[in-house]
Amino acid sequence: MSDGFGPLATRDGVLFRLWAPSANQVRLLLDGQALPMRADGGWYSVQVPAVSDGSSYLFEIDGDLRMPDPGSRFQPDDVHGPSAVAPETYGWRCKDWKGRPFAEAVFYELHIGTFTPEGTYRSAIDKLDHLVACGITALQIMPLSDFPGRWNWGYDGVLPFAPDSSYGTPDDLKALIDTAHERGLMVFLDVVYNHFGPDGNYLHGIAREAFSDAQTPWGEAIDYRKTPMRSLVVENVLYWLRDVRFDGLRFDAVHAIVVPGEPNILAEISHAAGELARETGRHIHLVLENDDNAAQWLDPLRDVPNGRYRAQWNDDYHHAWHVLLTGETAGYYKDYDDAGRRIARSLAEGFVYQGEASRHRDETPRGEPSAQLSPLAFVNFLQNHDQIGNRALGERLTVLAKPESLIAAHTILLLAPAPPMLFMGEEWGAREPFPFFCDFKGDLANAVREGRKREFAEAYADSAQDVPDPLAESTFKSAKLDWSVLKVFEHEERLHLTAELLRLRREHIVPFVADAKKINGQARFDTGFLVAAWATETQKLTLIANLSDHDIDADVPSSKTLIWGGTVPKRLPPWSVYFSIGDR
Template sequence: MTAPLWGAVPLQADEWRFGLWAPSAADVALRLDGTLHPMTRGPDGAWQVSCPARANLPYMFRVDGTDYPDPASRLQVDGPEGPSLTVDPSQFDWGSHWQGRPFEEAVIFELHIGTFTTEGTFEAATHRLADLAAMGVTVIELMPVSQFSGARGWGYDGVLIRAPQPDYGSPDAMRTFVRTAQELGMAVLLDLVMNHFGPFGNLLPAYVPEMFSDRATPWGAAIDFARPQVQAFFHEAAMGWLHDYRLDGFRFDAVHQIRDGRDQKVMRDLARDLRASAPDRPLHLICEDERNLPSLRENGYDAEWNDDWHNALHVALTGEHQGYYSRFANAPFDHLARAMARGQVDEGQPSPEEPRGAPSAHLPWTAFINSNLTHDQVGNRAHGERLISLVGETPARVIHAALLLMPFVPMLFMGEEEGSTAPFHFFCDPPDDDSCEAVRKGRRAELAGIGYEVDGMLDPCGEAAFDVSRPYPAEDADRAAAWRDLTRRLIDLRMAHIVPLLRSGKIGDGTVSRPTARSFDAAWRFEGGTLRVCLALGTPLGAVEGTPIFTMGDLARDAFALHVEITS
């Protein structure tokens, strides 16, 4: 299965190959620019045809008399249910060679193309990249851009995994975004959803039902990763994004739902093949995995989103304990101390909740991506409040500084770099009134069921929820500038002092003492020295001796304060 099984692939001159796996179909033809081309069925149900073609021609697959889009489409004429377009990515001028960046330097910036700018396009976002680079951001993590139904969405309801959402701009506009970021020294990662398809506009069950199994997931029928042809579909999709757009890697969404019956060999093989296909530059491969298992990070993946840090911090500062915060409600400051010392909180130890995870402290500190907020934890609240709106300015500044000066990989959510208080809501654009009403009722019931006050909640299907989620409203310009300056200074310190320690190599676990109930004195040893972070999160810690590289507040007097030093 070395040759692509799925999609439209230019071969030579004006010849293209088109492929579709549809094992239960009796007849499949290619309708290319109005002309039908019969396809030949292989022994495993893979249909193929080679014929003259060129870029920008519309095509569909006619399966047993009905026309369907290419599930591996690289671009649609319009919506996800209509014709696909042939795309030749080799024509784009990438300019100079890109060397990539080592992962130890990662300061990740998560952004959503649709709300990052007023225009909501790749082109508009490209004009903002120089500001991010000047601030010190080294990695852009794009929320999913795979095509979904409608004009507004987070991207996690994509139905054509390889086609960029047309509202964001053309494939070349996305390539220009990536090229510009790399010219400015920033790597670009894509959040890739391989564990489910969105509920609207997904026609695959009608013509490739074998893509799915009988197992239910929160998003519908599970994808059947036990089938090699299904594995090939997602393998080719990831490879396509990597090379068509010269990406620097991926964040793979909810990998705990990717089940192949072989201990996720499909994910281990994917990491191996992605890296082998780009040997001249570092790739950054990140997972979201609620199981807290280190196995993927031991087999080709650099890091995982560390929700343990976020959740323990959120409970410690807000006192909230609904939903997924409940397992951190008992002794959240103890949980924070464990996250500092070992990376994760849940490592398989006995717990009042169902135990989860396995020991992970043997991993490098860069295997844990820590964040104080992400699209998930902000947007999955009834009113989309950011943490700064819940805890206030001073605590937010202190934890912002701590995040950027600890040894874990820090990730900022767009707007966080300037202390934005703009909400970020869940929003979508279902195709009809009945679907909208189902989404409204579902969101209200889900959020009310875990204790949120849903009165006054914005309509997730309305334009207002989308419009107010832009992170850069006309707020106090001086305050925003002060926040940006703080972020820049912190990242400069990280590059000058923390990154060399990370490069030198880790020595053992972290150590954390608790001078008071709400404070921490943490240290991490490296071959190149020891990083010490003294952090007060609600009570003064007391006087601290040592020469700091950074301080905020007075640890002996202030409830929220920070002291960071490095010793040999």
């Protein structure tokens, strides 16, 4: 029989398949019919001669449990409802799109539900011209796999192939990607393969062996020693890249894949994506989130994935800047108290922690040497969903940092060689919070609510009532972007600044990085004075900045910059930034 997940169209109709090794009997409930499924080594299947697009179906397990398809492509009635046979008839317009080289990436992370007032795939299309005009080249969409309830960050997904119906249909999602490609925009999707969410994961009931006894911070670990679970993830990766035509994927918290199997599931994913890239001639980019700072997984210059990954979200860069801009040193920020020097190391070498002991992790060594890697291996950012939303109130840096210091950091982010990422609205200095929100019910809802209160009880002991209720609709709505503020001068001015910086990036930084086989970075920081330089075989990019509130005597020769800031004075004003580029 044909193993695999989700309905498979064949010459003889549609083949329905389910991996249910814990079940004794399975029936397909399809449009009022109850069809016995044939068992074969833990798999169950039935061939149905004629199935209409949109037909609803469920699986009945041992005459009792009724459940949706773990391989469902669409769930119109949420995670506990019937699955729908989704048509594969979308008429792609941008058929010849091959993507863009990674050196051109300027990421824009967004949450579909809060990016626009409507919160849909279709409404996001209306904002694509804004992003293109700003200089964005890559959308980074937070997870879409079907989650329980009406709103969620997306990391509680339980049906990995089904884009959540609260945002629209699968064809609506394809229309968004298709239109983005017509505008020259790449589109990336955040995917979660370290756990399933706590509500709607029916695999527990039909395939207990899918999970190990090990735990992640969010629940039981997936056991990738089991072939079907490996197949599930590899199929899902190829589904998003091949069938839905995403240009790349961002893999959430791979350090929490605690039972990776052999070979490591990350290597198998990369090889499968690489084969697709070779077959289609497309640029396909895979990006990690990995708290372990494991440089061994990164290979930014290879044309196609080959067991490794293009880049990693660089939390070190964010953490060092956050401490410098806000003065906060609690939690994991305690590892970045010497913020200026940490920033310098990150600019020059990528990771701050390259094997050094981490105080936040009880002096455990963290990371691997990364100076040998191209800056393309590190996606840098000042804000993202985690670093805003994991705060009690979900505040952005626009309400935590001084405007002049934030503008300096913004300038350095967008003109330094590493691919930058902005969080939605950051291009105009949005002030809306992005608090954690979900829409669970019953005991699970109460557990999340109380857990959130306990998490921030000490920090907000005098104002616990101010911590937003993560289950409230008002919390979700507070995160929606207010596009009307673009008419306000300060936001319009910030948007113009972002667009100008990204124009300069496109004209000067992208060619500098793209043409280099090797880039050597060096940087130093002393009492506010930052100097960084990146050298290729033929050119040198130099950054000079004063990251302090007072003037600094600059021990550098006066020179005319070719990128930003004009002539470098002998005495640098507070929070001033200068970039130059020229022959080495």
